[in-house]
Amino acid sequence: MPTDEDLIRAALAAAAAADPRDVPVGAVVIDATGRELARAANAREATGDPTAHAEILALRRAAEVVGDGWRLEGTTLAVTLEPCTMCAGALVLARVERLVFGAWEPKTGAVGSLWDVVRDRRLNHRPQVRGGVLESTCAATLDAFFRFHRP
Numbered sequence: 180m181p182t183d184e185d186l187i188r189a190a191l192a193a194a195a196a197a198d199p200r201d202v203p204v205g206a207v208v209i210d211a212t213g214r215e216l217a218r219a220a221n222a223r224e225a226t227g228d229p230t231a232h233a234e235i236l237a238l239r240r241a242a243e244v245v246g247d248g249w250r251l252e253g254t255t256l257a258v259t260l261e262p263c264t265m266c267a268g269a270l271v272l273a274r275v276e277r278l279v280f281g282a283w284e285p286k287t288g289a290v291g292s293l294w295d296v297v298r299d300r301r302l303n304h305r306p307q308v309r310g311g312v313l314e315s316t317c318a319a320t321l322d323a324f325f326r327f328h329r330p
């Protein structure tokens with residue numbers, strides 16, 4: 180089985196392949212056996228789609244690969260940045276078992292920073308969470324992007 184660090188490294192590789200106009204966030208989904216189902220990068224600018232966050236694209240592709248409906252039970256999603264409210268909601272709806280993320284996102288994060296959507300006790304499905312994996316590497320990737328694009 181890949182370690183959480185392996186998964187974040189795969190997500191970083193996905194982020195590196197993002198369109199240069201897009202904020203480089205990457206995500207990877209594996210199944211319970213460790214097989215990679217999908218990886219994706221944020222593609223909002225490239226696609227003109229406001230919902231084209233890395234997590235959403237990776238979940239869609241993973242469900243296509245599994246080919247057995249929309250439930251992604253037993254899967255782990257790793258992403259380089261703390262998910263937003265939309266993506267945190269999608270993780271819950273997809274029944275993702277575990278979420279691993281890299282950098283914390285104090286401005287929009289919905290897995291502990293501003294909200295904690297995935298661990299809300301009112302929900303009947305709550306993914307396990309590990310945040311801050313390879314945090315400084317993930318944060319540096321984003322810092323470099325914003326330094327270049329928004330000096």
Ligand SMILES: [Zn+2]
Pocket residue numbers: 232234262263264265266267
């Ligand atoms: Zn998102």
